[in-house]
Amino acid sequence: MAYKINQKKCIKCGACVGACPVGAISYDANGNVVIDPKKCISCGTCYAVCPVGAPEVQ
Numbered sequence: 346m347a348y349k350i351n352q353k354k355c356i357k358c359g360a361c362v363g364a365c366p367v368g369a370i371s372y373d374a375n376g377n378v379v380i381d382p383k384k385c386i387s388c389g390t391c392y393a394v395c396p397v398g399a400p401e402v403q
């Protein structure tokens with residue numbers, strides 16, 4: 346189980362970037378907010394703080 350941000354839903358508000366306890370979320374070179382699957386511990390915090398439900402379990 347891993348979380349991935351649905352780019353069609355994400356409004357790039359940045360709330361999840363600061364909320365992730367392991368620093369797995371960042372902006373990529375294109376300005377999209379992405380999750381590093383190697384760091385993600387699937388805690389669900391990004392989903393909890395996201396206003397649009399963009400982080401999805403893949």
Ligand code: SF4
Pocket residue numbers: 348364365366367368369370380384385386387388389390391392400
């Ligand atoms: S599920 Fe948790 S560890 Fe994974 S990206 Fe979201 S906040 Fe970070």
Ligand code: SF4
Pocket residue numbers: 350354355356357358359360361362378391394395396397398399400
């Ligand atoms: S909290 Fe949701 S809308 Fe905001 S940057 Fe993260 S995934 Fe995108």
